[in-house]
Amino acid sequence: MTKFLEDTLRSTLDSVAPLKSKIVRQKKLAPWYNDHTRTLKQTARQLERKWRLTKLEVFQSAWKESLIDYRRALTAARSAYLSSLIENNKNNPRLLFSTISKLTENKRVTEPQMPSAYSSNDFLNFFSDKIEKIRQTILNTQLNSTNLVAYNSSLDPENISVTPDRLESFTLLQENELIKIVSSAKPSTCILDPIPTGLLKEILPEITKPILSIINSSLSLGYIPKTFKLAVIRPLIKKANLDPCELSNYRPISNLPFISKILEKVVAKQLSPYLHRNNLHEKFQSGFRPHHSTETALVKIINDLLLFTDQGNVSLLVLLDLSAAFDTIDHAILLDRLENLVGVTGSALSWFRSYLTDRYQFVNVKGESSVRAKVIYVVPQGSVLGPILFTIYMLPLGTIISKHGINFHCYADDTQLYISSKPDDKIKLGKIEDCIKDIKDWMSNNFLLLNSDKTEVLLLGPKLARHRLSNSTLKLNNLSVSPSLSVKNLGVMIDADLSFDTHISNITRTAFLHLRNIAKLRNSLSLQDAEKLVHAFITSRLDYCNALLSGCHSKSLNKLQLVQNAAARILTRTRKFDHISPVLSALHWLPVKFRIDYKILLLTYKALNGLAPQYLSELLSHYEPSRLLRSQGAGLLLVPRINKATSGGRAFSYKAPQLWNNLPANVRESDTAPIFKSRLKTYLYSQAFGD
Structure with a gap:
């Protein structure tokens, strides 16, 4: 049925619209150059020739x-073209930035060209070999260690709760x-x-x-059509300043058929x-969860x-990095977790088994496709379910860390450990090893x-205490850092003083x-279109994780x-020397300090x-006055005591x-939440501009 459709x-x-060969001009015309402008240009040239002749x-x-x-x-x-470009890509800053950079001839930030020396098969072999090497390294570690044995579900921490509920179908x-x-x-x-997604949406009533x-x-049979289990890989250079001739500088970006992603959304x-209802999420896992974000994780x-x-303690923050985490997931272990930890059974479990097995992928480079390769380990990147399945795979990790009495937080495959102690308490710091x-x-x-x-360590706390520990290299279980x-950390530069000076400098420069x-x-832009660009490229950077900047130095x-x-x-x-406050007020832009408070x-x-x-809610406590007076303390929070x-x-x-x-109480x-946002902005606006 799928193939027939x-x-x-x-x-x-x-x-209706067959493919046609077309000769591509070496020198491309401006994308906004159209028939009307071409006609006007020809008319002008004709009149010029007549004048020069007569x-x-x-x-x-x-x-x-x-x-x-x-x-x-x-x-x-040109203005109409840019307006259309901004409107169509307002939710795709990467593409918008790339296009704007090309139009402004900013050669430093344009994406490097992929070398013609590498074929699609070269990329496929490189990506496949990389995963095989990682798996082999892990297998060698298992063979050389007496503490490691083949996986079975009994190796997971005993105190992980298994829900009595079941997801059977x-x-x-x-x-x-739909x-x-x-x-x-x-x-x-x-x-x-088979057809562009935009066109599919237009004819949806006919093919629903x-x-x-x-x-x-x-869903009912627990089976995934084969065409839904084929992915096309597009190599993408990791950073614009890297050498495009090095295969190691590319990462695989996976794309799946649109209808297959709709099926995954239905399952997700x-x-x-089900996971939320049965409290199956790791409390300190903030990746791919509603109401969770990089900002909430970093605020905690x-x-x-x-x-x-x-409290005068020195803290040790350790950022752990995994090598190609999504690409080495073992399908048997994942299915075991789905069944024994999450409670997925029956046709639902059969669906996930079908989803993970017999998957194939190929690489497409400049219109050339590689041979197809079977996917044995990976959780499909670019998929809807991939991130959710990865967090399920990582469920036991939180329990393992917690038993050591160490603080931790995870965001997808990024794990951070942190512990504090008095400067001379080496035993407590040794727990992290x-x-x-x-x-x-x-x-x-x-x-x-x-x-x-890529494992990084940061010492934080009073400067004198830090200085005593920072002169030596730390040995963290054979990791010399x-x-x-x-x-x-999650897109924010964190320094030892928590001043965020480096982070702010990076934001300013970019x-x-x-x-x-x-x-x-x-x-060439209207006020509305220019403001959209400013919000996409400037305001979004000023506001990203700006809750961390409260109390930072005014400089x-x-x-x-x-x-x-x-x-x-x-x-x-x-103009440069005109007073800016009336301008910000007219634009209804809150100044930076008020945006942080917001x-x-x-x-x-x-x-x-x-x-x-939950971890943010637990940081707040309602204020309870010692004497019960009407309306006293209503809606107020307890302000804890601090030293500095x-x-x-x-x-x-x-x-x-x-x-x-x-x-104010009414705020x-x-x-x-929408009403609160409106009232809060009105209140802060009056505080900022006195209106």
Whole structure:
């Protein structure tokens, strides 16, 4: 049925819009150059030739007028093209940035060209060999260690709770649900799709029934169509400044057929609520979960580290890195976890078994496809279910770390350990070595490889205490690592003083690069389109994890304010020495400091209303007055005691109650998050601009 639908769609498209060969110009015309501008240009050239031939003033005047018309049309066409580009890609900053960079001829940031020396088979062999080498390294570790044995479910920690509930089968999909899922899905298309996804969405009413039949048959029978288990791999260079001639500088990006991802979404919409309902998630796993994000994870970690410093303790933060974690997942172990830890049985388990087995992939480079290779280990990247299955695979890790009394947090395959102690308590700091040993053993048993080259360590706390420990190389279970001055954690640069100076400098440098590009295009953009670019490239960077910046030195925050001021000047064409506050007020942009307070208060509201992770909610306590007076203390939070404003005073558990208690009651008592956001912005706007 699946093949018949795909063949029908493909043949219908070919009959209406068959593929045609076309000669590509070496020198490409501007993408906004159209028939109208071409006609105006030809008219202007004709009038110019007549004037040069006759020297008559009438032809000169006509030529100048036609030239003005042509330039106006060209400007309008360019503006319309950019407006369409921004609107169509407003949710795809990567593509938007790449296109804008090309238009502004910023050669430094354009993506490098893939060398013609490598074929698609070369890339396929490299990616496959890389995984085989990692697996072989793990097997050698198992053979050389007396502590490691072949995996069985009894090796998982005994105190992992197994739900009495069971997910035996999937609920069949209704037609209106299918339409809703397809309509809200991103219109991404790959070469495996019989027709472009945008076109499929347009003709969805005509093909709803066969798609619904395919999906429901798959759910009820516990079987995945073979065409849904084929992936096309696109090599993508890891960083723009890397050598494109080195295969090791590429990562595989997997693409799957659109309808297969719709099927996965249907399953994910039933699996995720089941996991949440039975409390099967790891509490400190923030990856791929509703209401969880990199920011909530970092707020929790930085809160703890600031409080440790406030107590005069030295802290050790260890960032563990896995080698190709998604690509070495053992399918037998994953199926065992699904059945014995999560409680997936019956046709639902058969569906996952079919999903993981007999998968194939090939590489496509510049239109050339490699041979197909069987996928033995990988959890499909680029899939909807891949991230959820990975977190299930990693479930026992949290219990292993917790038994050592060490704080930890995970985001997908990024794991961070942190522990604090008095500077002279070497025994407590030594616990982290025992923990890493157990982590390595568990990972080897589960065919995961810890990448020692990318494991980073950061010492935090009072400077004198740090200095005594930072002069030596730490030995963490055969991982020799020297404490770094700063580490990059989930996109944020964290330094030993938690000043975030390095992070702010990076934001400032990148933001001004984008502002220069926007300034080059500003004359061709409307105010609305220019503002969209500013929000996509500038505001998003200023706001990313900005809850961490509360209480940072005003000198550092002023750098970010200068970025916002520059963006406002470019957007509104305000002169350099004109006062900026009226401009920000007119744009309804909160200044940087108030944006930070806004983010903290929004997280606080969410934490108090079940819209944030449990670990954030546990940092807040309601204030209970000693005498019960009517309305006294209503909706207020307890502000904990701290020692230093520069450390404990910056922690979320202190700053959030402090800011929350200063809010007007009508803001705190908002019924919904959208209402709270509106009232909060109005309140902060009045505080910032006095209106």
